[in-house]
Amino acid sequence: MILRKYSDIPDEELSPSDPRVHEAGTPIRWRLSLLTTLIVAVAVGAITLVTYWTVSGILTASVDAELDQNATGVISRSENLGSIAGIREDIEQFKLYHPDIRVAVQPGEDSLSYGDAIQFVAPDIPPGADLGTTVQTIGNERVLAKRYSDGTTIVLAQDMARTHDLISALGSVMLGICLLGILLSIVAGAFVSTTGLRPLVRFQRAVDRITHTDELKPIQVHGSDELAQLSISFNEMVETLQESRRRQSSLIADAGHELKTPLTSIRTNVELLLMVLNSGQTIPDDERRDIKHDVIAQLDEMATLINDLVDLARDDGEANPSTVEIDLDQVIDAALTRVERRHPDLTFDVDSEPWPMIGESAALERAVLNLLGNAGKWSPPGGTVRVRLHDGRLEVSDSGPGIAVDEREKVFERFYRSDESRSMPGSGLGLSIVQQTVLRHGGSVWVEESDDGGAKLVATFPGLTR
Structure with missing residues (x-):
């Protein structure tokens, strides 16, 4: 039996439907590594974005809560003072402790507002409620406006520069973490592909060894997973091929041995006939008849043996x-x-x-x-x-x-x-x-x-x- 490498087979011997004919593509190791990298990168990126959005929302909500609490404190002190001078004094005192917050107060009986000039959208009071609140971002400020049922309105505007700087720093850190995760995913993908395909590499080497050396040698089986089952199936195939080769060799050897007997007998009779003819002598009729019958019997035996061998070969193949x-x-x-x-x-x-x-x-x-x-x-x-x-x-x-x-x-x-x-x-x-x-x-x-x-x-x- 002669085995040829795929590269030794002429192209004209391969049809387009032949399973050995395929387009050259990216090796499966790189495809597996790329797939692992993409999965990990998408997961890291998604976690990074969700974390960024969550922390940004929490910081903004914290600013809103602090503005609402400060607005409640200002309005309560302004009500206790009960005069315009008191309101202005209270505003100035508030700004001493909160220099990054601008404040404006509009008493219910007055159409004028006191404090800083702040652009805002006046809140509507829902039916049955005591106050209405609006919170919005105008420019670089977070503006909160609260309006009470008596018409009193208080507006607070806090500069968001520090918060934005904090969110930007957080985004930079999360971006760095994302890039590091992608880098680690590349390393992990390469490791997983190399480790996972190692049994397939052994399998390929075993097939190549059989192709190049015609040596039917089983491969080692590691573990009990699907790849191990594939190795077991491959070893069973190798054993079947070994048994088939052994039976083929045995059949050829036995057939050669069995064919020797009739061939030897025929050769002996033919040599005897040639020797007699060359010597000019004649063979008695009874001896000629015996030789004839002997040759015919040996030919019949050879024909029977060959027919049986053909039957066995047909059944095997x-x-x-x-x-x-x-x-x-x-x-x-x-x-x-x-x-x-x-x-x-x-x-x-x-x-x-x-x-x-x-x-x-x-x-x-x-x-x-x-x-x-x-x-x-x-x-x-x-x-x-x-x-x-x-x-x-x-x-x-x-x-x-x-x-x-x-x-x-x-x-x-x-x-x-x-x-x-x-x-x-x-x-x-x-x-x-x-x-x-x-x-x-x-x-x-x-x-x-x-x-x-x-x-x-x-x-x-x-x-x-x-």
């Missing part, structure tokens, strides 16, 4: 066999028609019932034919081969010498032949083909002893579920 609904009883009848011509001196006692199933008609007929042929080969002249099919259980019994208990498993091995069978015709592959076909159809096959001491081969097949 057929990934998606064509299966149809068949009746096993009819398959047996077809095989009997063929085997009776080969063994006219035997009697075939058949008792079968219909058994519908899903399978390969040709493969099943070949397997049944091998079972019947094996029984016919070992039956004595004038003997009887008994065939029974009931409930998906096929039994083929002969009256031969039987099979020893310690050899009943071995007879299904390829090219296995017992000492008694070495002088018998056959390739040693018939029962191996039977077992392979039965197993592929979901059944099982084994050897028992028949009622008269011969061999009984039993095969079971699953029926068709309606």
